[in-house]
Amino acid sequence: MRRLLIILPVFSLLWAGNLPTGREIMEKVINKATWKDMVAEVEMRISSRGRTRIRKIKMYTRKRTPSEDDTLMRFTYPPDVEGTSFLLREHSKGEDERYLYLPALRRIRRIAASGKGGAFMGSDFSYYDIGKPKLEDWNYKNLGLVDLNGKKVYKIEATPAVKKVEKETKYSKIIHYVDPEKWSVVRAEYYDRTGALWKVLEVKKFQKIKGVWFQTDMVMKNVQSGSESEMKFLNLKIDQGLSPSLFTKRSLAK
Amino acid sequence: MRKLLILAFGLSLLWAGQFRGYMKFYAHQQLVEPYGFSRLGSRLQLNLKESMGRVDFFSSMDFDLQAGREENRGLRLYPVEAYITFHWENADLRLGRQFIFWGKTDWINPTDNITPWDYTNITAEVEDYRIAVDAAKLDLYYGDSSLELVLVPFFKPNNLGMSIPGATEEKPEQKPENWQEGMRFSSGFYGFNFSLSYWRGFDLYPSVVPDMETGGLKITHTRQQVFGADFDYAFGSLVIKGEGAYFLTEDREGTNPLVKNPYLYYVLALEWAGGTNLTLDLQFIEKRVLKWHEGLMSPYEEKLSRSASLVFTYKKEGYWKIQLISVYNFKDRDYFLLPIFTYEIADGVNLYLGATVFHGPEDSPFGRLHDASRYFLEIKYSF
Numbered sequence: 001m002r003r004l005l006i007i008l009p010v011f012s013l014l015w016a017g018n019l020p021t022g023r024e025i026m027e028k029v030i031n032k033a034t035w036k037d038m039v040a041e042v043e044m045r046i047s048s049r050g051r052t053r054i055r056k057i058k059m060y061t062r063k064r065t066p067s068e069d070d071t072l073m074r075f076t077y078p079p080d081v082e083g084t085s086f087l088l089r090e091h092s093k094g095e096d097e098r099y100l101y102l103p104a105l106r107r108i109r110r111i112a113a114s115g116k117g118g119a120f121m122g123s124d125f126s127y128y129d130i131g132k133p134k135l136e137d138w139n140y141k142n143l144g145l146v147d148l149n150g151k152k153v154y155k156i157e158a159t160p161a162v163k164k165v166e167k168e169t170k171y172s173k174i175i176h177y178v179d180p181e182k183w184s185v186v187r188a189e190y191y192d193r194t195g196a197l198w199k200v201l202e203v204k205k206f207q208k209i210k211g212v213w214f215q216t217d218m219v220m221k222n223v224q225s226g227s228e229s230e231m232k233f234l235n236l237k238i239d240q241g242l243s244p245s246l247f248t249k250r251s252l253a254k
Numbered sequence: 255m256r257k258l259l260i261l262a263f264g265l266s267l268l269w270a271g272q273f274r275g276y277m278k279f280y281a282h283q284q285l286v287e288p289y290g291f292s293r294l295g296s297r298l299q300l301n302l303k304e305s306m307g308r309v310d311f312f313s314s315m316d317f318d319l320q321a322g323r324e325e326n327r328g329l330r331l332y333p334v335e336a337y338i339t340f341h342w343e344n345a346d347l348r349l350g351r352q353f354i355f356w357g358k359t360d361w362i363n364p365t366d367n368i369t370p371w372d373y374t375n376i377t378a379e380v381e382d383y384r385i386a387v388d389a390a391k392l393d394l395y396y397g398d399s400s401l402e403l404v405l406v407p408f409f410k411p412n413n414l415g416m417s418i419p420g421a422t423e424e425k426p427e428q429k430p431e432n433w434q435e436g437m438r439f440s441s442g443f444y445g446f447n448f449s450l451s452y453w454r455g456f457d458l459y460p461s462v463v464p465d466m467e468t469g470g471l472k473i474t475h476t477r478q479q480v481f482g483a484d485f486d487y488a489f490g491s492l493v494i495k496g497e498g499a500y501f502l503t504e505d506r507e508g509t510n511p512l513v514k515n516p517y518l519y520y521v522l523a524l525e526w527a528g529g530t531n532l533t534l535d536l537q538f539i540e541k542r543v544l545k546w547h548e549g550l551m552s553p554y555e556e557k558l559s560r561s562a563s564l565v566f567t568y569k570k571e572g573y574w575k576i577q578l579i580s581v582y583n584f585k586d587r588d589y590f591l592l593p594i595f596t597y598e599i600a601d602g603v604n605l606y607l608g609a610t611v612f613h614g615p616e617d618s619p620f621g622r623l624h625d626a627s628r629y630f631l632e633i634k635y636s637f
Contacts, residue, residue, distance in 0.1 A: 106380060112533075
């Protein structure tokens with residue numbers, strides 16, 4: 001028994017030496033998706049100060065280039081915002097383009113390229129949270145395998161690679177919990193710029209499409225304000241052959 | 255035309271696919287004597303939308319019941335918009351009553367001379383203070399570039415809500431020679447968007463001139479051609495926008511004091527976004543009258559007028575929003591203020607509380623509209 005107690009730590013040390021790096025794990029998480037385009041209906045439940053709001057959108061995304069996405073969102077509920085559309089064109093070099101069509105104004109408005117840290121549809125998710133993160137924006141550190149709800153997951157610490165990322169996302173640190181079977185984040189803890197825990201993400205449901213696991217039900221809790229938002233992806237489909245013309249200003253105002 | 259649109263709306267009820275709209279209670283009380291309700295009533299708006307392959311139909315009808323001023327009392331049916339759109343791969347053709355807005359800056363758009371304003375009803379909603387026109391609009395697309403061709407057969411002027419005792423209004427006759435038309439080319443590269451436009455039509459603002467036949471005054475709308483351009487570019491939390499136009503009036507040499515001189519009118523805007531909650535939009539506006547001849551100018555014209563506008567918006571998405579729209583003219587020191595507080599009572603139910611304030615010397619642009627100042631309360635349920 002005593003011998004076993006000595007051998008185990010040695011083995012675990014050897015094993016720890018073969019652990020993938022934080023960057024390698026996050027690379028698998030971020031770049032696992034091989035889809036060309038995606039369509040989904042998104043339902044958002046936002047609970048704050050004892051009140052619950054429902055928001056529904058139809059979301060279309062396509063990969064314009066391997067590192068650049070185009071996204072079109074059409075708001076379908078509640079009725080007073082129905083018809084509002086948002087177009088995002090990512091640019092790996094230069095500023096992203098963002099356009100908003102408000103049917104009440106019958107105009108397409110150019111909106112500022114920044115604001116990734118802002119609340120998405122007034123929820124606890126930020127625009128950054130729902131988008132695809134850039135691998136090079138963060139420094140990753142593998143904190144090892146930990147137990148989460150009876151399952152071994154990788155605990156990864158991500159810190160902003162440059163000050164600009166911290167300023168834009170408003171995060172000083174993110175702790176990702178990655179399921180090594182799905183190569184998906186199952187939980188994340190977001191820390192604000194003062195270093196205090198700000199938000200906690202729990203992924204409640206996954207869907208496997210064409211061999212890739214997608215998060216389809218997520219809850220983001222703001223531990224500082226007590227508010228909570230749940231985002232569900234319904235009728236998620238990939239590789240539908242979406243036309244590039246869908247991601248134009250013409251389509252935005254339709 | 256109005257009866258035709260109401261009939262089209264009635265028929266479309268039979269085959270409408272989507273029924274949307276709102277119910278609204280509104281109370282607008284004057285801020286100046288006699289402090290009465292300029293508008294008090296309820297409105298049901300029904301929007302019908304149907305798509306059949308390459309053809310879309312859209313109609314928006316107001317059923318307005320007013321109990322305010324005597325001249326407005328009663329039930330009124332009003333087709334806000336009613337149009338049919340044909341879609342092709344690289345073109346859209348829209349026929350019927352519609353809103354057509356040009357330009358990229360906020361509130362003040364020198365290139366936007368198609369859809370008139372109703373200055374007597376400025377509230378939180380565009381459809382209250384803009385008047386849709388009966389038009390044909392053809393959009394041609396090539397990649398991210400587009401060419402828009404517009405034809406407006408029937409002229410509609412701005413509603414200023416003012417009357418000049420004894421003056422007669424002379425609107426352009428409804429005949430093909432008086433049709434208004436124009437085009438706008440829009441494109442962009444590397445995130446820089448721009449448009450070039452041309453419009454040949456009538457001045458939406460009236461001119462008051464002596465009537466040689468009666469010896470009194472008459473209100474006319476003179477012909478003009480508008481050569482315009484606009485742009486926008488975003489970087490970081492800033493958006494730079496600009497819009498300008500050269501107005502070529504009938505008095506090309508500036509020698510007729512009864513007709514406006516040609517002029518340049520432009521707006522430069524800088525918008526700053528503090529996250530997704532706060533936006534500040536500051537605009538500088540200049541109007542420069544050309545071919546100026548001392549002694550031959552109308553007393554209403556200024557050689558150079560400069561203004562500034564500020565739009566401030568702060569919102570807690572899904573809960574409330576505060577917006578302040580303001581315009582200030584440097585020379586006359588007159589101003590326009592439109593503060594609006596919007597509170598979302600529940601999903602689809604909103605309360606609007608705001609005021610429209612025109613203030614300045616009596617003969618200044620906003621001072622003349624002083625009597626239209628009011629505050630308003632509206633509750634709207636969208637379905």
